[in-house]
Amino acid sequence: MAKIAYILLCHKDPEAIVKQAERLTAAGDYMAIHFDARAKPEAYKLIREALADNPNVTFSRKRIKCGWGAWSLVQATLYAVEAAVEEFPRATHFYMLSGDCMAIKTAEYAHHFLDSNDYDFIESFDFFESDWIKTGIKEERLTYRHYFNERTHKKLFYAAFNLQKRLGVSREIPHDIQVQIGSQWWCLRRRTVEWILEFTRTRKDVMRFFRTTWIPDETFFQTLVRHLVPETEVQARTLTFLMFTDYGMPVNFHNDHYDLLLSQDFLFARKISPEAVELKARLGRLYAAHDVDFQISNEGRSLYKFLSGKGRIGRRFAMRFWETESTLGRERELLIVVCKKWHVSKRILEQIRHVTNIPCIEYLFNEEGTPLPDLGGIQSSLEKRTRHRRALMRMLFEYYETDRLLVCMDPSNLDLLHDFFSDRSVTRMLHVECEFTDEYLIGHAHRVGLAGERTPQATLERLLPTIRNDIVHEADRIRDAGFARHYRVHQSDSPEENAGKFQDFLTIPPDQALRLAQTDHLFAD
Structure with missing residues (x-):
């Protein structure tokens, strides 16, 4: 022994x-x-x-x-x-x-x-x-x-x-x-x-x-x-x-x-x-x-990084853009779906593909494995995509031979949103606001490494308010930014109310917008 x-x-x-x-x-x-x-x-x-x-x-x-x-x-x-x-x-x-x-x-x-x-x-x-x-x-x-x-x-x-x-x-x-x-x-x-x-x-x-x-x-x-x-x-x-x-x-x-x-x-x-x-x-x-x-559960370091990263007033370490690139093009229109629940955004994109001919790309700035065409290596990593974001978007417009392109982003990507909205192109944003149960937030903590399968319940209970407040704060920052052409759909709103937002965001006929809003289990977890 x-x-x-x-x-x-x-x-x-x-x-x-x-x-x-x-x-x-x-x-x-x-x-x-x-x-x-x-x-x-x-x-x-x-x-x-x-x-x-x-x-x-x-x-x-x-x-x-x-x-x-x-x-x-x-x-x-x-x-x-x-x-x-x-x-x-x-x-x-x-x-x-x-x-x-x-x-x-x-x-x-x-x-x-x-x-x-x-x-x-x-x-x-x-x-x-x-x-x-x-x-x-x-x-x-x-x-x-x-x-x-x-x-x-x-x-x-x-x-x-x-x-x-x-x-x-x-x-x-x-x-x-x-x-x-x-x-x-x-x-x-x-x-x-x-x-x-x-x-x-x-x-x-x-x-x-x-x-x-x-x-x-x-x-x-x-x-x-x-x-x-x-x-x-x-x-x-x-x-x-x-x-x-x-x-x-x-x-x-x-x-x-x-x-x-x-x-x-x-x-x-x-x-x-x-x-x-x-x-x-x-x-x-x-x-x-x-x-x-x-x-x-071994989540101590990731928890500390998450919590301390919020800084003195609860927020810290926003991304910075150290370089600027030329415009996407005045004649082009970039559509951005912003949603914290990625599966909900992907469900919406799947329906948009059915009712429109707009090329749709999922979370290309958040998920390494997002399917992308070969663009000479610029698409090969999240770091490269973010650093050369405008060049990447121009190449995607050209690859799909389109003037309208739709992408998904996480609400935490506020600096990306600011950068694209400052471009000469037309940028529209649809913010999909979901409701979050404690069960979903616990699953989110597991997915991002803030908790493990054996994390004590007491630790999770202390962590949940911080995660929930973080999500609310991200949504508030987007609202406070005052973006033009910013539309919001909410899980608690009726399909008819949300249909009007889909219609304005995509500039599609009312019947197509209603089909989108009435998608079965659109907000289901």
Whole structure:
């Protein structure tokens, strides 16, 4: 059975560290602690005294002062790992933690998971080929020597960096290693950890190299694991659930995130807010529990992206048009059916094809698989279609040899609507406003990845008002835009009322418009 030795790097809140150690070791696991040498001596003394009688806790033989982005974080980890390997011969796995991490599964679940998955779990992606680094320097982390900490000695850091750049004194990476990058929150098997420690003793050239790289805790273990362990035995993922804001800061979890955290396919989560006292208490009791059934839905990141993307007033990240293209043509008429329920729009298009000769195209800016003719590659992806939207539409007019073309769009495509309505061509819009049941909204959440089959009902109930308000807001934005030739049909209106809107939108005879409005099950889900 798996026995975990937790490697804990910490620098503050000694009382919380003691509680964390007591919780995790009470289930039979172990812990090796490195407490930052910068911290107050009395804080370290408190931890040592409180855990002195716990045989499942040990401490690094050496303590050093740690700095963000510096080699000291790796060295401190190695000291704690060495202590754990020596002190706990029965430990099968070594799990990297911080003081802000807490278990979101039971010890029973964690042990069974590791027994069933004989892998090393560590994010490790090719340093040069991946896009893991979003901002800041990249290759220069490795090719120049970094003797100063950018956080504490910014001027010296960049002075040394620019001097090396000016003199051209870059260095080569050790020839037999392929540098990897990823999260520092890993879980490694005992054999792997022993190989790493042996490597540190024999490959002094690699150690010298990493000592002067920048942010080596994101590259050192990641590189060595891939160098030492067969690829088939490595899972390039972390078992610690963490998210970052669009500003690169870790997301904090609060009291109302309990159910969300338990449904994620991870063993731990960080960061738990210091103020989340209730959450800490519930998670603390959880680790020692037995026979807990976890319903894994794993929708946490997509939920956060959806909700945070709405911004301070509830809305954010609208698309931008960075380029403009020439007109579709004054003599042409673009008809746009806008509807949140895509199946309803497609049903309407099918009926329009029967009563008119207008070429109809479904959600070409929303669905990758929308059937389109070969237009030389411009139609090949959603990104290309959106970027070259006017060129695409001109080519479609020409392909169908028509001056009237009908397309479907989602209400979220407001910037597309603004762009087409600003064109010299005649643009008409029919907004099909549907009613949304809770059942439909739950299905919508599943379809777009905001929820999974096992998402707890309580999570769905909190999510539904946000989704409903989002749909209402999209409709309000379209109304507020004041588009000319904007017609609306509504599910609750009679076929006769809606027929007049179809007639004005398509400029067709009244009998044809009524046939459209009387389509069987037009608004059915």
